[in-house]
Every structure is written in C-alpha cells, then in structure tokens.
Amino acid sequence: MSEPSGHPTKRLTNFPQTTSSTILPSHTPGLYVHVPFCSRVCPYCDFAVQTGGPKKQFAYVDSLVQEIRSWGAQVRGQGHALGALALETGQSAPAWSCVEPFDSVYLGGGTPSSLTLDALETVFAALSKAFRFAGDRTVTLEANPEDVTKANLAAWRDLGINRLSLGVQSFDDDALCLLGRKHTSGDAISAVRAAFAAAFDVVSLDLIYSVPGQSADSWLSTLEQAVGLEPHHISCYELTVHEATPFFNARKHGQLVEVDDDTKADLFFATHRFLAEAGYFAYEVSNFAREPASRSRHNQKYWDHSPYLGLGPSAHSFDGQSVRWWNERRLDDWAGVLDEGRLPIADAESLTREQLALEEVALKLRTTAGLDFEGIERRFGVELASLNIEAIKHLRKSGLVEADAAAKRLVPTLEGLAVADTLAASLGITSG
C-alpha cells in the first residue's frame, strides 16, 4: 500500500466497535464544527488554529462540505458511501448510530466569526442537507469582538445562529495586549451591546483570569464590567501555560512570570463569589448563567455522555455509547485524508464501563449539580457507592462535598469544586 505523497496517513488498526448493549441509550446528540482560522494566533492558545486568507478558507470549506456529506451519507445508512469511506484496514469507520436529530450545533475554533458570510452559508447549506435538526435547536457561533458588525450580526441571525459567544477575555486593555488580542475593551463593549440589539437568544462572554501581571482588582473590575453589560452567560477560564506555545517559551526564558498557586486559588474563589452575588449561578467550574435556560446545552453533552459528532480538524466525537474518536489535528492532514475519499479520523478508542464511569465521575464533580451514583451505576453497570463510603465520609468531613446519607448523591461545595480533579482520583470504581 503506497502512501500518497504529502499526506501522512495514520494506520488505524483494529477499529473499535461499540461495546456492550447493556449500556443504556443516551441523550440527544450535538454537532461540533471546528473552524481552525484566526486572524492572529494568541500566544497562549494550544488549540488547532492557524492564520489563513480567503484561499485557505475556501479550500477548508470545500473539504468540510465533503466531510459533512460523507457523514450525512453514513447517517442515512447509504452503504456505498460507507464503502468509499472504509479505512485501509478494510474495517468500517466508527458508526454514527444515533437516529435522533441534533439539538445543538456549535461552531468553535479558532475564530469561526472570521469566516466570510459566503463560507458560512455554504457550510450551513451543507449541514441542512446532510443532517436532521431539532426544531428547538441551539446554534452557537464563537465570535471575536472585531468581527462583530451590524451586517454580520444580521447575517448570522439569518443563518439561524441564536447563541453568540464573544471572546472578550478582558476589559483591561493591558491584559488584552498581553493576551495578544486584536480588540480593545471599548470594542468589546460595543460588540456586546450590538449583539443584544441583534436579538440573539443568548449572549455569552468568555473571560480569562490569572493573567500574568494583572492584579486581583483589575480582574474584579473586568467582572464588574462584564456583569454590568448583563450577558445571559459568562465563562471564566484560568490562563494555563501550555507546552509549545509562545507563553511557554517566554516562561522558560524567565520573561513571563505566572501567577502563583495561592493567588490562582484566591481568584477562583473570588470569581465564584462575585458572580454569585451578581446573580450569575455557577453550574460548572468555569461556567455561569443568569438562568438555567441560558446554560450551554452543548457543553452539557460532554459531561453526561451524550453523543456528539465533531467535524473539522482536531474535532472530537463520541457515539453516545462507548466509542470516542478524533480527527486529524493539522488542517493539511485533515484535508488530505478527505481528498482521498476517507473520513479524516486520526484515532479512536473503545472504552470499558469503568472508564466511562470514571469519566462521568470526573466530569460531574466539576458541576454544581454534582453526581448521582445510582444513575452512573445503572447506566454503566459499575459499583461506586458501596466502594466509596469511607472516602466520601472523609470528603464530607473536610467540607469538600455534601452527600446524602446513603452516599448516593454527591455535590461538591465551592472548596470541593476547587479541587475537583483530585477528588475524582480518590474515588474507586469496579465493574459490577
């Protein structure tokens, strides 16, 4: 088998199939589209992004449409399309077996708002043809303030986008500069107001804290301004220095001094307390909403093992039962594989029941709703409650969780939320 030049193909051996049918069926599916373009890549970003002019964008859209059609054919059960998509190993690609229509569409990236309107139209047209969507679907677009114009907003509404997530990051212009953002706080404020005027169902702001050199006061001030604009939803992310990013190198050479651990903790608690006071209720470590209806429907699917299909470079998918897969990360690789008439899947894994349960425990401990052991036990056929009675007693005593007497429901306190990752590691799971 010779490899076509220029496109490294990953050999996927032994493609996993869904495991047991005793795993209960899941909830409604979501669709994710990764747009890998940004006009400028931020120095802290480790997502699959790059800069790209119109030509690159057109090429991307062409490939995306191909990917959409391929999946569409598979979903409709058109055998010959599947045959054309079969991997070199001769085994069939992971199957999208969910028959329900998507009730959430999420365009993320990168900067999806940097796509031209033509491009967006093409993408949406292909999506409508290929898949079925629920009537009350949420369609989210991530946008940067500099792309927010009246014309764009109107066009986005026309396309059916009803949730706008704005990459504001900060209202402190110094912080914005350090973060390499293209807009000023003034731009951000105008963008938010314009978004409101365009009548999206939900306007959400993304903010970043623990920015080196930013004082706690400056962060609180950003929060105040954010709250003052009255968005429906706010996400607060802590700046993390990732390998192979300009920030990582800067830190290595002593040019970037990270915020110390204690201050990070302070900021976390301060953020939650401030927003709670202001009427924004945390439903997850980083996510706050004025009311339940404004919560991110899409992210929720990640936390409760709903199925989600990911399109575009680096996109992740889950079949709702036990199989995860993800696309080629690099744009060229992703497009190259599609060119050969195959689905651009880089790798996949088939999870055991214990792994699924572990995931659910870890993800749910990051939510303020906490987790329901019984539900997890039933769904995956594992034992949790009886195994962890001592551990949970200890956590309760330490004030990290609240639990009912039978240890069937577990809800993290704010202190518990702050250490959710190690909490998950201390709980045991065995298959029943």
Add this chain to the structure above:
Amino acid sequence: MEVRRAPGGYNSPVNKIRNFCVIAHIDHGKSTLADRLIQLCGGVSDREFQDQLLDTMDLERERGITIKSNTITLAYEAEDGETYTFNLIDTPGHVDFAHEVRRSLMSCEGALLLVDATQGVEAQTLANVYLALEHELEILPVINKIDMAAADVDRVLEEIDEELGLDPFEAIPVSAKVGDGIEELLEAIVEKLPAPKVDLEAPLKALIFDAEYNAYRGVVLFVRVVDGLISPGQTIRLMHNGAEYEVEEVGLLQLQRVQQKQLGSGSVGYVIAGIRAIDDIDIGDTITDATNPTTEPFAGYVEAKPVVFSSVFPVSNDDYEDLARALDKLKLNDAALTFQKDSSSALGFGFRCGFLGMLHLDVVQERLSREFDLSLLLTAPSVEFRVTTADRQTHIIENPAEYPDPAMIELAEEPYIKGSILMPDRYVGTVMELLREKRGADIKFNYLAAGRIDMTADLPLAEVLFDFYDRLKTLTQGYGSFDYELLDYRPTNLAKVDIMVNGEKVDALAMLVHHDKARARALHACKQLERTIPKQNFKIAIQGAIGRDIIARRTINAHRKDVTAKCYGGDVTRKRKLLEKQKEGKKRARAFGNVEVPQEAFLAVLRADPDES
C-alpha cells in the same frame, strides 16, 4: 584494514594460545580496543559488527561503562604464518568492580595495560597494575588515543617508567578508534605474552570465572581450563560442594557460543551441564573430573565484601516473589551482591542488600527495573557500623532499625578507607577542602612526575558513598582520579535520624549518620520530600528528628485549588488519561498516616547528593 580471518579455526595447540585481559582506568578505551581486535581477527563478519559489541547490556551502552566481564575467542594469523588463539577478556574499570577484575586475571597469563595518552596513568591504572602483578601476569603497556591532539606519548612513557615501574620500551602506541598500531599490538601479543603452562598428565582442573543463566539450557559456565580437558559426556564435579553433573556441551565464546568437541588445556570457553540450581554455582570454584579429580583446587579467592547496604522493597506487595527470583538470577553473575529477607512496617516485605559501592547499587537497581520489570523502593544506603553497648556486647549494625537505645551505647565505630587521588597539583586547594568536608584525616601528598600529585587521606567510608567521585571529578575538571582500600574501624559520633510525615515515622527513610552531619542530612531529606510529595487537602509537616529533638522541618501547605478552569472542546480522552495516570500514581504511593508519599519521593531522598542543597 584487512580482515585476518584464520583459516584453520580455533583449535590451536597450547603454545599458540594467548590468554589475556585488557585492564585500565575508566574510559581509557578498553571497549574500543576490544572492538578493534575483534574486527581485525575476524571474530565476526563486517555486517555483524557493532560498535562496543562486548558491552552487551543496554545499561552499559547508555552509561558508556563496562559492568560485566565478557570474553571472546579470536583467531589471529600472525606474521610467522601460524594461527594463534587469542582469548580476550574485557574487564570493568570502576573502583566498585575490582572483584570482577580479579576473576578475569586469574584466567590469564598476560594483560594489556591500557593507558590513555591524553590522561596518563591514573589511580586505577596503578591499582590494576598491582593486581596484575599479584597474579603474576606478564604486562604489556599499550598507549591508546594517540590520534588525539592532546596526546602526550612521551609523558606517558615517563609515567609508565617511573610510576608503574614497567619497561617503557615495551609499550605499544595505538589508536583503537582510528586503527593505528593495532597490527603491531597483535604481533606483540604473540611475542611478548606467554602461552599457558599446562600439565597434560594432570587431572582436569578448570576455573569458573563467570556464569549466566539461560532459560532453556540452565547455567552456562565460563571456564578457563588449566589442566586436562572437558568434553560432552564427561561427569564433572564442582569442588566447593561436590555436586556432580554430566557435561552436555562445551565450546568457545565467540559472539555467540560455538560448540566444540572438547575444551583443552590452556583454553577458555563455556560448559553446559544441565545445571538448574543456581545455588550450586560459586564463581571462582574449581571444576574437576568426578572419576579422576584433582587434589588441588584453586586457592580460595577472596570474595569482595559489600560495604554499602540498602533495603529494597517492591512497590506492590504482589511483586515480592518476583523480586526474590530476580535477585537470585542476578546473583548468579553478580557474585558480590548479597541479600537477605527484610521487612518494614510501612513498606512490607523486601530484602536487605549489600553492595560494593554506590555504582553497584545503582546498577543493580536499574537491572532489576529493566531486566525484570520491577518497580522498587530503596532505603537510604548505609555502611556497617560497629556499636558496643553498656553490657559489653558489640553489634554490627547497618540497618537503622537495629540501632540500639542511644543511652546504652558506649562506643560507636565506623569503617574508614584510605583514599588515593591522582591529579594535577593545581587542584590541591579545592580537593583539600573537599577532603576536610568529608572528615578526611592524615592527609598526605606525594609529588609525581609532570606536575601531578598523589594525595592520600583517611576517610570515613560513609562520606565517600554519595557522589564523592563525581564531586572530585568536577573540582578537578575531570583530571582527578580516585581509588580506595578499606582500612579499619574508628570511633565516631553516631546518630539515628528519623524522618516523620505528619507525625508518622517513615522508617524506610531513617538513617545512621555522623552527629555533625545529622542536621544537614535531615534537612536535605525534608527538602526532597517537600519537593516531591504532592499537595493534599491538608497541611503536611515533614520533620527530621534525633530521638525527640526535631532538627529539621519543612511544611507543605494544603492545596486549595487544583481544578483546571479551562475550555473543553469535547476532548474528554485527554482528561481521562490524566486521571488514569493519577490513579496509577496513587497505587505507587504509600500512605503514612493520611499522607500519600509517592515512589518518586523515596527515590528523590535517596538519589540526590545530601551534601549539596
């Protein structure tokens, strides 16, 4: 270079055999020279040839040192047209492995003494010459690395003459790397090194100088036949315990084993005799014929004594049996390793092991880890102290757990060594400081040729255990070399330091140290633990204590936040993998009270130099 592959094969008559080893200081090029000789004498086809071939263990390749003694038989067609059998034994150079050198020496008549032309005669060169002379070998000096710009052959010749007392005119200059002088060397081996002396009438007498365990064939013995011959079908007797076995196969040690009809007097090779009981084998033992035994086994050869002790525990209690088996197998070709059962309240069941030095300890730990895939915890290494209690009893103690009540101790003594350092005299000042820091006494100087100095000092062995050699190398910019011999026991002021984590003693980290060093050692251990124990949901107090006195303390604050508040994108896989890794890490941690101490923490306390902060 043409390959002089001898057409006749390997069964030369006795007068055409040359048994020799290559001895030298570390890094003077033994392995490269051995490679060259192998290459030239056609021991292997060019395609099979691989650099540093005799360093068969990955570990040796990685560290660039030779640990195991390896042997190879080569055939050389000399200028006189005759074919000679060369039995070449490659030997380790590190001070810890002197015992391995002795075993090889006993199998040889000659020795190539290798000296690096850029370094000159070093401490171990001297030591090895003394060893070779002790075994009455004919020594042929070889000056290596003459291709290097820094080579100073004249100076080395002077050193060979004055410091080693050998004839400089006999010395052969070579470059093993480039290939110069090798042909002259081969001829010199034929001419200058003696053939073995054999008594063809005498009964079989062969020396076991090494062995290895093969899963299919059992123990493979490496032998030097002195008198008589060994052939398949013969019943041999291992003289130290009288065990008898029937020989299945004999042969030569080339790059693989090559079967032969017999091994004759004067030859070197292997014997396979269906031996499965590793305990039956004693390296240094004599093999003789069961029906016609020799009455003169080899003089008992001195076992190297272990001087450094550490307890080894498997991280998972389930691995105890595997560890036991691994130590048995390791001991087969590492005779110096000693061990006996041990247990710790915190770490479960393990073994108290004796090593020749820190390098030996390191090597054993890595071999256990790699060859047997074992995850291990080691306690702080210790020497053997002698403690006399009030009731006039004397105890040899190397395990802190056995330390008696200090109130009962009348006298404590520790082992001393005489250390010898060879280096250029410009480093005298800094090295003096090092020696003083290490409680050195009776420091003497001896000025040698060419601006070099031989410094000797009486040092406590305990001070030399950790990184002494590395620090010496750093201080002398690589020019200093070190060797030592055990002296005697001298009075000392001993203390037992306990390490505690939130009030619980971590008995595995307890140490016996000189009183003056106790605080520094305790603080070092506390700092290493502070660095490697991950934050937990509560404060952690780390303390070092002598009895009830806390002499060092560090604190790890509780972590208030660990959760990553970051953006997701549906990549749950990465998150889960991190979690699975955390859980694995927990399995490898031990709980002391409520504190989880990971394996890394134990290793950190052990590994880092306690004299450097």
